[in-house]
Each structure stands twice: as C-alpha cells, then as structure tokens.
Amino acid sequence: MENLFATADMAQGYAAARPAVHGLVLREVWKSLGQGVRAARALDIGCGSGLSTRELLPLCGKCFGVEPAVSMLRLARAVAPGAEFAAGSAERLPFADGSMELMTAAGSLNFCDVERAFPEMLRVLAEGGRLVVYDFEPGRLMRDSDALEQWFGEFQRRYPPPVNAAVHLDPERLAKLARGFTCGPWARFEGGLALEAEFYGRYMMTETNVAQAARRGGDAGEIRAWVETTLRPVFAGRPREVLFDGYWAVFGKPSSERTRPAL
Numbered sequence: 001m002e003n004l005f006a007t008a009d010m011a012q013g014y015a016a017a018r019p020a021v022h023g024l025v026l027r028e029v030w031k032s033l034g035q036g037v038r039a040a041r042a043l044d045i046g047c048g049s050g051l052s053t054r055e056l057l058p059l060c061g062k063c064f065g066v067e068p069a070v071s072m073l074r075l076a077r078a079v080a081p082g083a084e085f086a087a088g089s090a091e092r093l094p095f096a097d098g099s100m101e102l103m104t105a106a107g108s109l110n111f112c113d114v115e116r117a118f119p120e121m122l123r124v125l126a127e128g129g130r131l132v133v134y135d136f137e138p139g140r141l142m143r144d145s146d147a148l149e150q151w152f153g154e155f156q157r158r159y160p161p162p163v164n165a166a167v168h169l170d171p172e173r174l175a176k177l178a179r180g181f182t183c184g185p186w187a188r189f190e191g192g193l194a195l196e197a198e199f200y201g202r203y204m205m206t207e208t209n210v211a212q213a214a215r216r217g218g219d220a221g222e223i224r225a226w227v228e229t230t231l232r233p234v235f236a237g238r239p240r241e242v243l244f245d246g247y248w249a250v251f252g253k254p255s256s257e258r259t260r261p262a263l
C-alpha cells in the first residue's frame with residue numbers, strides 16, 4: 001500500500017496543523033480505566049510527527065514513537081521533546097518482547113497489514129500491559145450550522161479521497177483481530193475544538209485526498225488557494241467549534257499462567 005503520509009508536506013502539516021483531538025480522547029480513556037495510568041515504558045505506533053506521542057510523555061518514564069515515514073520522524077523530536085523515535089512499522093516493531101507497558105496507535109493501524117500487526121504488538125506488549133487503539137474522522141461539522149458539512153462535501157468532490165488506501169477499523173473489527181488480547185473497555189466519542197479558518201484550512205491540506213491530488217500532479221498552491229478562499233465565509237471571521245467523532249478501544253495482554261513445578 002502506497003504511504004501517502006511519506007512526504008515533507010504531510011510531515012510539516014502533521015507537526016503543525018493537526019487539531020489536538022488526541023488529548024481529548026486519551027483523557028476519556030484514562031478516566032474509564034479508573035486509576036492513575038502510569039507506565040515505565042510506552043510506545044506510540046505510527047506516531048507521525050509526534051503529536052500523538054506527546055500525549056504519552058506525562059504518563060511514562062520512557063516514551064517511544066515508531067513510524068515508517070522518515071520525513072515524519074525528522075520533525076517528531078521537536079514536537080515531542082524527550083521521546084525517542086525509531087523507523088519501523090506495526091508489523092515489525094524494533095523493540096524487544098514484553099518491553100512496553102503501554103502502547104497507543106492513533107489512526108495508524110488502518111494503514112498496516114492488521115493480520116501481522118496484532119501478533120507483533122502482542123509480542124512487544126508486557127504482560128499486564130495495555131494497547132489503546134483510537135481514531136477520529138476529519139472534523140467536518142459545526143454544532144450551530146451546516147455550512148462546514150456542505151463545504152467538506154464539495155472539498156471531497158473536487159479532491160476525492162483515495163480508494164483502498166486504508167483498512168476500515170472499528171472496535172468490533174479490532175476485537176476480532178486482537179487474538180490473544182483481552183478486550184475492553186471501548187467507546188465512541190465526540191468532542192469539539194474551537195478552530196480558526198486559517199488553521200482549519202492548513203489542517204485540510206493534510207488530508208489524504210489532498211496528498212493524493214498532489215501526487216497525481218495537482219497544484220498544491222491552487223488547492224490551498226481554493227481551500228482558503230472558500231472557508232472564509234464558512235467561518236465568518238471568528239473561531240468556530242468543530243466536532244470530531246471517533247472511537248477508542250483498550251486491549252490487554254493477560255499474564256501467562258505458570259504451572260508451578262511440584263515440590
């Protein structure tokens with residue numbers, strides 16, 4: 001599968017122009033787990049430019065991010081200072097067996113071979129450790145107006161999303177894939193963030209439909225100009241609350257039951 005994220009433009013956009021939904025989601029996850037979540041070592045899988053990794057820093061002694069796109073990794077150290085980053089993929093994690101107490105995957109498993117990734121994640125997770133998988137749709141709704149939804153429809157008509165670029169995942173599908181893990185809790189979520197037109201426009205330039213249009217010879221400057229011009233009336237000169245919906249799901253690695261040798 002071609003990695004549409006592996007360009008300098010996508011890396012820049014992921015470092016500076018993605019909405020901070022990760023923190024909203026993870027706060028819900030930690031709350032549902034009902035205790036102070038701490039990990040000696042935590043790993044963010046498919047970490048992009050480090051935005052999702054940054055959320056793990058306060059929770060862990062040592063924090064790692066792994067990512068196949070080197071252009072993303074180049075920026076990640078500045079986005080999540082203190083974390084360590086490595087090139088790799090969910091199917092092949094450059095970490096020892098049982099070495100991570102906490103692992104997250106934010107919107108990244110959709111781009112890997114999930115049949116290979118789950119056994120590999122189980123290998124690297126420590127017994128009693130947790131894997132949190134979460135994802136969210138592009139924010140395209142405002143609470144008080146349908147103008148953004150209409151704009152987003154036109155955006156996708158002009159620049160169609162790539163077909164077969166991502167595997168569809170949801171908590172039910174993940175639970176079937178997560179053989180050897182314990183499953184739960186999980187939930188769907190909706191959260192809002194106040195965004196300005198300028199930021200939202202830069203965010204839209206990081207969507208894979210734009211990356212695909214650019215890869216096919218589209219002029220990124222022209223796309224940006226269309227995005228900026230048409231968004232201005234939608235936001236009407238003020239920050240607007242944009243809604244994001246998605247899911248999160250927690251998987252655990254059970255402790256192995258050792259048979260005690262007879263005395």
Ligand SMILES: C[S@@+](CC[C@H](N)C(=O)[O-])C[C@H]1O[C@@H](n2cnc3c(N)ncnc32)[C@H](O)[C@@H]1O
Binds near residue numbers: 005006049090
């Ligand atoms: C939607 S982005 C999410 C990035 C980051 N987690 C975030 O939330 O900002 C998906 C990421 O998955 C990465 N990716 C693609 N194939 C992968 C694979 N086989 N294993 C792990 N990550 C992969 C992409 O390079 C990209 O950085």
